[in-house]
Amino acid sequence: MTTSAVRHLISINDLNDDDLRSIAERGAAFSAGEAGPVAPLEGDIVGIYFSKTSTRTRTAFSSGALRLGGRIVGYGPGDLQLNTGETSEDTGRVMSRMLDVLVARTAGDPEELRGWATQERMSVVNAMTADEHPTQALTDLTTMLRHFGRIDGLRILYVGEGNNTASALALALTRFPGVEFELRTPPGYGLADEFVTRATEQAARSGATFRERHDMSGLPSDLDVIYTTRWQTTGSTKPDANWREIFAPFQVTEALWEHSPKAVFMHDLPAHRGEEVVAEVLDGPASIAFDQAENKMHSAMAVLEWCRGGIAGAVHR
Incomplete structure (x- = not known):
């Protein structure tokens, strides 16, 4: 061609x-x-x-x-x-x-x-x-569009390290009007400043909302998507020997669905059950992670x- x-x-x-x-x-x-x-x-x-x-x-x-x-x-x-x-x-x-x-x-x-x-x-x-990881973000947009019929106006919570998947999602989702994208990343493991700046600017232009916090208190409710990635990203190492203790509060468990019962679960895979997500979530009825993989x-x-x-x-x- x-x-x-x-x-x-x-x-x-x-x-x-x-x-x-x-x-x-x-x-x-x-x-x-x-x-x-x-x-x-x-x-x-x-x-x-x-x-x-x-x-x-x-x-x-x-x-x-x-x-x-x-x-x-x-x-x-x-x-x-x-x-x-x-x-x-x-x-x-x-x-x-x-x-x-x-x-x-x-x-x-x-x-x-x-x-x-x-x-x-x-x-x-x-x-x-x-x-x-730009092609992962495009996969995720495809998956959301297939599941919800839209991307505009979705409410998405990302939990875990501010890694290359998170940065690509921040750059992508903040382009869509009405999207509310919130990250909860462990202290010291958030998005790089350049991605925070770009995502914030894009959200202001498009009418999206972008936030990042480093704790798990006061989580948003009525979410459409709860998303995580594995804690050990390909090709990366952690500077802290006790990083697992820092990451532990950010594990995705069934408790996150208490105030968002209709939310779907997404994960870019591979997953480590018992680390970033419990098996009951990854293999449960809310999970569309394997549809996401096919997409x-x-x-x-x-x-x-x-x-x-x-x-x-x-x-x-």
Whole structure:
């Protein structure tokens, strides 16, 4: 498929408001089986490079590319000459002459992906860096849209570490009017200042509400979504030896549903039952975590289609 301009997705900030909403809507259409028989990647080659472990994201983009008519080339952590000192820019220039899209997880500095994106032939998709997990946020928007039929006006509580999933959610959810997004993060493990600033500014512009606190008292009621992630994020370590004690009050238990009986539970997985969430919640009737996992493939298909010039929405530079 020929595109008029190369589209990269390295941060949620690379999407304008129309792109963000359109990708979520397209992901929901794929999830509902309403996208029709399409093959926007027919003749395209998609590189799948993961230097860190992945179950859902790697499978989602691999399966999604194949379902859209593309073919894939897979790379492991020891396969690229980056390990011998080749620059990110040179790597991107070379791969862009052989690939149409590169989906990459480094769990490191996003500037490496920015280096790959300096060429104008190949789209680069961030499948997770240390600071942000944009394709997870798009999966979550797709899941909320499928479940509620809307994103505008939802009330969402995130409990746990202010990690790369939380930062991407903050950048995404604060774009939607009426959304109330509150984070409860352990002291010393909140969102980085740059994400707090950006999310606060976006919420003021869109009419959303954004808050972050570092305790579990006075929780909001009548929530639509209660969300958590595992406490040990891929590729990260904790500076405090006693971090489990700091995190313990932030475990998601059935008590959180006392004042929000209709809330659904979301988790980006993998989950550690008995740590960030109890089994009764993850495996209980409120949980849509495994629907959410399936939607990673549908959302990946929407991202790949957008990268190759599909879906209404202007390119944001």
